[in-house]
Structure formats: structure tokens, C-alpha cells
Amino acid sequence: MTKQPNYRKIYEDVLKFKFPEKTPYCQSILKKEKLSTLDVVKINAIIFSKKNENTFAQNQKHKSYDLPTILEILDYQKKHKLNNSQVAKNFKLSRNTVAKWKNMFLVQQSKKEI
Incomplete structure (x- = not known):
């Protein structure tokens, strides 16, 4: 079992001390x-909304779901078809990643049902 950071506390502190508005x-x-994980991505986008291309590229490399x-x-x-x-x-991913996920998880589920 892996421990996850307490994102709620982290973001509450960031909002309180740096971005109360x-x-x-x-x-x-x-x-x-x-x-x-999607909630964390959404709140991160709200708080740190300034788009720095270099920072964005670095952050994309370290995303995991x-x-x-x-x-x-x-x-x-x-x-939504x-x-x-x-x-x-929409989720700022590679279309190849989405295709890989569909292949890994949706095809696996359909094989298990058969």
C-alpha cells in the first residue's frame, strides 16, 4: 500500500498563503x-493558471494516472462520444496514450467477460 500526499491540505495551504483570491x-x-487525480489536475490548473511553455512541457513529462x-x-x-x-x-494527453489505455483496459475487460 502506497501513501499518497494529503493534496487537500497542500492546496488549502497554498490557497491560504499564496492565492487567497x-x-x-x-x-x-x-x-x-x-x-x-483529475481533481488534483483541475485544482492545479485553477491555482497556477499562468501558462509558461517550458514549465508546462516539464510538468507533462511527470504526469501519472x-x-x-x-x-x-x-x-x-x-x-460524450x-x-x-x-x-x-481535453485532458492534455497524447492520443497514443488514450489508444493504449483503451487497448489495455477496455479490451482486457471485454476478454474477461467472455
Whole structure:
């Protein structure tokens, strides 16, 4: 079992000490009982909204998603009837990553059902 950082506490402190004006925009996310990986990505985008191309490229290299988040992204794709490119653009991913996830998780699930 791996321990995860307490993102709620981290972001509450960041909002309190550095960006108090952005607190109202983040309250709906911080009120959740458990923050998902997508919640962390959303709140990070709200707080640190300035787009520095170099920083953005560095951060993209270090993103990782857990299984529930991947399945949530794939469910979003199915619910909104989007293709891989549209989902990738929406979540700032590579379309190849989306295709790989679909192959790994959706094809595996259908094989288990058979």
C-alpha cells in the first residue's frame, strides 16, 4: 500500500498563503471527501493558471494516472462520444496514450467477460 500526499491540505495551504483570491473557485473541489487525480489536475490548473511553455512541457513529462482516473477518462470519452484525439486534447494527453489505455483496459475487460 502506497501513501499518497494529503493534496487537500497542500492546496488549502497554498490557497491560504499564496492565492487567497482563488479560494472560491476551488471550494467545490476541496469539499469532496476524496480527491481524485483529475481533481488534483483541475485544482492545479485553477491555482497556477499562468501558462509558461517550458514549465508546462516539464510538468507533462511527470504526469501519472491511477487506474480509477484512467477509467474515468475513458468513461468520459464514451459518455460524450469523443474520439481519441478529442479526449487527448481535453485532458492534455497524447492520443497514443488514450489508444493504449483503451487497448489495455477496455479490451482486457471485454476478454474477461467472455
